[in-house]
Amino acid sequence: MNNKFLSLVANEKFVADELINFCKENFSFKILSTRTLSNHALEVEIENFDINKTQDLNKIFNQKQIDFCIRDKNFKDFKVLLCDMDATMIANETLDDLVKITGSDYNVDETSKLAMEGKIDLRTTLKNRVEILKGQPKSLINEVLKGIKFNPGGKTLVSTLNNLGFESNLITGGFKPISTYVGKELGFKNVISNEFNFDENNCFTGDYVPITGQKNSKYMYMEKINKEKNIPFAEMVSVGDGSNDLEMLKHSGLGIGYHAHQIIKNNILNQINFTNLETVLYFLGIKEENFII
């Protein structure tokens, strides 16, 4: 009963038989069956997987630029998708983009990086960055929206899982209405985020409603889903890149790091390092022919 599924995903077409032989030569687990998910994605059912050998998997597949995932359940056993926004579903760090537009000399890139690495307190850095916006017009947000770059595969990920009946959530330490715009464009059913406060002149007050402003806010939202809808953590799939995603990824049935900061790479087994967001679908064992594009 200790069987697991190993998904292997590359950017380029590969020969499945070669990869299967490679696994047989390099790893001690027994291969029970294989399924082709696309010409660059394969699922292998394995037995006798030694969890202590994950470092070997990491090393060997990283050299081959192949993303891998180990899980023990089928996609039909999952019900909820939770995705981080900044540097996950989109390439931007949108609060930083907003601060930069004001012309402030606050070192947003470095501060944001340290926060996402878990080296400084998220709540403090959010507060500091939002304070810089005080007195600036709300219309700056339109400039940020124009610069948003969606990461490849995001729309397919959300559409496909929506179609399979998942409850899709965009959960971000970012802010409305940026989050609601991204959520709508990508087809998320729910958007959970912070909210800026504006004054009567439609200017930022420098304050905000901290809905997801804490280190563990995303995990706390999982608890809310669990309580309100009676869905166990084991049926949740989550994707993220930064320290404020860590608890969510750790507690999800399937938590996936996406081109992640080191703190996530060090603590989460399943990572997308080379490929795009469609890989989440392959990690769940979904075939490309069932993708909704």
Ligand SMILES: [Mg+2]
């Ligand atoms: Mg992020």
